Every structure is written in structure tokens, then in C-alpha cells.
Amino acid sequence: MIRILVVDDQQMVREGFAALLAAQSDMHVVGQASDGVDAVAQTRSAGPDVVLMDVRMPRMDGLSATRHITSSSQARVLMLTTFDLDEYVYEALRAGASGFLLKDAPAADLVHAVRVVAGGEALLAPAVTRRLIEDFVRRPSFTGVKPATLRALTARETEVLRLIAQGLSNQEIAAALVVAEQTVKTHVGRILGKLGLRDRAQAVVVAYESGLVTPGS
Structure with a gap:
């Protein structure tokens, strides 16, 4: 069973992702967080396998939260962004994130992404990778x-x-x-x-x- 923490400052988005993932037979949503501070705290207490992380949030953004999480736990971070060239994405990968996904990606892509990251692989589309590196x-x-x-x-x-x-x-x-x-x-x-x-x-x-x-x- 893949244990997941969903992090997003927009309640409707957060609950929508959580409901989708909780409906999968091999997934269990262990918590929801509205900012990076709460995400770090819940990662420590709930021990998720995958943290679905928004990039832009109040108090502590996704980049800072990712640094904290990847340096102090075995949880893997899958970044969520509304832009395919979000200014934080490359830095998030350097901070230890295992990949990222656009928020408007199809539901099946999100489910697949969580499974890929939970399995120890990285989710990096070649075209997006090239643009980030350039x-x-x-x-x-x-x-x-x-x-x-x-x-x-x-x-x-x-x-x-x-x-x-x-x-x-x-x-x-x-x-x-x-x-x-x-x-x-x-x-x-x-x-x-x-x-x-x-x-x-x-x-x-x-x-x-x-x-x-x-x-x-």
C-alpha cells in the first residue's frame, strides 16, 4: 500500500487529489496539508511514502518543504505545478524531488506518477527536462x-x-x-x-x- 500525503494550499484542489488517490486499491492517503510547514510536520508524524507537493504556498513554499523532507526522511516528493517551466521546479529537483507533474494533467497521469515515484523511479518528461536544463x-x-x-x-x-x-x-x-x-x-x-x-x-x-x-x- 502506497502511503500518500497531499499538500496544496487550495482546499478544493487538495481534497480532489486526495479523493482520487484514496479511491485506488493500492493507495492510502495518510494526511492533507495546506502549506510547507504542515507538510514537514505531517511527514514526520505520518511517514508517507510519497508527498504530493504544491510549489507555491504560504508560510513555507514547496521548495523549502522539499529540502526539509528529503533531508530528514525517506519520503519521495512529487511536485505539482500549474506551469511547465515553473521557476522553482529545477531547484526542487536539486532539493531532492523525484519529479513533477502539471496540475491539469489527466487523472490517470497523476495516479501513474505516484506509482512511478513510489517505486523509486523519477518522473521526468524528456521535453520538459530539456527546457529546464536549458x-x-x-x-x-x-x-x-x-x-x-x-x-x-x-x-x-x-x-x-x-x-x-x-x-x-x-x-x-x-x-x-x-x-x-x-x-x-x-x-x-x-x-x-x-x-x-x-x-x-x-x-x-x-x-x-x-x-x-x-x-x-
Whole structure:
């Protein structure tokens, strides 16, 4: 059973999401929160597997709440936003969020997203990922310097990381490299372990911040 905390400052939106998810046979809504402060407190007390997190809220926004939650618990955060290029989304991924979804996405997409994130995967659409990264690399702080940590990866693991950063799924990576999907899963696990990352979302961030992959490559 997937335990879910729904966080949104709009009551009707919050209750709508909660009702939808509670109706799934493999999901249980353990709580609802109207801001980041309450979200952090309820994560600590209720122990959800997935936190469905709004970005813009009073008292503490979704970005700050995500930092608190991912640094102090095993809960995975799925960000909700009304914009496909919300100014906070990239920072939320850096803070440890496992992906994000537009609020106007179909109900089936939301249910699927929760299951994906609960399963330890990241929810990053390739097109949105590219746009987020293109925005990031235009920032003055971007250096594109490859950190020493990537040297721990083998040539094949580096290749797999590059494909992850391009938004490919395990199945697509397997097809591109002509290997079994289980082999790709093994490589992904080793990449995350060697780099000390929670999931594929953080792997994408590392790949672009390090300059391993650049927009358009």
C-alpha cells in the first residue's frame, strides 16, 4: 500500500487529489496539508511514502518543504505545478524531488506518477527536462566542469548516465545499447550508488551540472 500525503494550499484542489488517490486499491492517503510547514510536520508524524507537493504556498513554499523532507526522511516528493517551466521546479529537483507533474494533467497521469515515484523511479518528461536544463545552463553560475566524482563511473555507466539525462527510460536505453533491460537497471543502480544519489532525477541534475550532457546533445 502506497502511503500518500497531499499538500496544496487550495482546499478544493487538495481534497480532489486526495479523493482520487484514496479511491485506488493500492493507495492510502495518510494526511492533507495546506502549506510547507504542515507538510514537514505531517511527514514526520505520518511517514508517507510519497508527498504530493504544491510549489507555491504560504508560510513555507514547496521548495523549502522539499529540502526539509528529503533531508530528514525517506519520503519521495512529487511536485505539482500549474506551469511547465515553473521557476522553482529545477531547484526542487536539486532539493531532492523525484519529479513533477502539471496540475491539469489527466487523472490517470497523476495516479501513474505516484506509482512511478513510489517505486523509486523519477518522473521526468524528456521535453520538459530539456527546457529546464536549458534554463539552468544560461545562469551565470553554470560552469560545465566535470567533477571528480564522475570518474568513479565506468565507460558504460557514463554512457547510461548520459542517456538517462536525455530522458530515456530503462527500456529505451536497453534498445539504444542493444542490451537487456535488467542490465540497464543494474547499471542505473550502480550509478546512483557510486554518486550517492536518491534517484534518476538527481542523476539528471548531476549529468547536466557537470557538463557531461549539454542541451541539444
